[in-house]
Amino acid sequence: MSSRTNAGSPGGGASKGGKMTLSRKQNLSGWAFLAPAALLIVLTSFYPMFRAFILSFQRGKGNALQWGGLYNYTRMFKDAIFLQSVKNCFFYLIIQVPIMLVLALVLASLLNNKDLRLKGLFRTAIFLPCATSLVSYATIFRSLFAVDGLVNVLLVKFGILETGYNFLNHAFSAKIVIILALIWRWTGYNMVFYLSGLQNIEYSVYEAAKIDGASPWQSFWKITVPLLKPTILLTAIMSTNGTLQLFDESVNLTGGGPANATITMSHYIYNTSFKYVPNFGYAAAMSFLILILVAILAFVQMKVGDKRD
């Protein structure tokens, strides 16, 4: 998303000189190359978004729709389940994303040490959870935290609990299990981005700081964090976007339960459109709220990211 700085790059040279036909031909090839991708994005992203916007002003069940004005939008704010799903997504966002990103950053800077042995082994192990599909890891965590699951077996064995605790059947513990699962699955992924970013920082910078008497803690905050800012911003936006759109975990880990205590917005939208009697208009209105939230948060993050210069 960075702006163009290489003024003397290939395409720029094509427009000068007397070879108009040749440069024109090259310019057209450029358009031809990007046309399929651009067209697909218009057809599968922008146009449906526009359709969803129209749909969000219609009410009714199934295909019998009529104009409903702002009905869907006002209904949303009185819908206890929807409000719960918004609250849940923000709970995951506020608790999980910062913990995960800080953890990923700390692990990346620990691994970015020249003298460290077994670096490749540690990196692979921490990145490994990314190899599992979302449904798979949700199922694994569901099984581990079930009443008869391993976590309870161990807790009982060590005498911490007398009988198994139904983690997934209590609102708070179910949310915590989802957060633990998310941290497990995505920390390594973000760590790889930070490791890549760290490779662009000269190692001598750290050595110079060390000679000047900086502690590892100081060089982390004074060198690593500022220089990695673009990467941190990228991962923060990606994680925010992902968290607001959580679906697989809510469906497969907790089923949204108990009593919708862990349901996410996408899960509720899915239920409204495909599980119960379809109410596409209302679902479209809710999906538009996600769009607005994603846009606002991305904007805020970019602003904050710019300010700290």
Place this chain on the structure above:
Amino acid sequence: MTKGKKAVVYIVLTIVSLISVFPLYWMVSAATNKSLDVMRGRLIPGGELMNNVRSLFSQYDVGTAMANSFKYAVILTVLSLVICSLAGYGFEIYHDRGKDAVMSVILLAMMVPFAATMIPLYQAFSKIGLLNCTAGFILPTLSTPFLIMMFRQSARSFPHDIIEAARMDGLNEIQIFFRMFIPTMKSTYAAAMTITFMNAWNNYLWPKVIMTNKTSITMPMLVANLKEGYVTDYGVLMLAVLLCTIPTAIVFFVLQKSFAEGITGAVK
């Protein structure tokens, strides 16, 4: 670093690594044990693998789900890589004001949540008969802003001299792309392939919406259906989870190194 500090670093990394690996180890171990032993907390691989395999394959059509997932994911990955890299190359190599403007609009599509496009897409696809087929699966994610951006970023490091020399040799623009660009950008393609294949394989929401026939379901859908049975057979369940994980794990291990390199190119 002092010795004590170094020890702390090793201990922290070891603990984090163990936590990362343990659930996957448990999955493998559970797949080879009886459900009852899994529930008793047995953590060593057992000899029940073949029984679990028999039980899983006799109750569920795993072969079909596997074949479907492979078909959808491979076709999507190949087509998506060609379309998006061609676009990224076009945006960067021939860039001018108009193309840069189009690129910024495309980047906006990154913010469009899938939930917002899912319903109109479903309505349109069911109208034109794209449910329960590969085309229906791949179309919404065939062209992604992320991949286009990644290839555009990597095209920035593609030497202009190569293009000029190729033009001198009489290659046309599309030939330059296929014969010069693709072979030099192997690590970007590897990274893009890893990301696209994994996303395609793992996709759950969209197939759940459009794959209404039993014969069109994917592996993640099969796993999700499996756990909805009233008695959970942990051995069989974890075997299905394992089978669903093996393909992405293979891609992960084969392409891990180039994935990291490709990301480095994209983050720069």
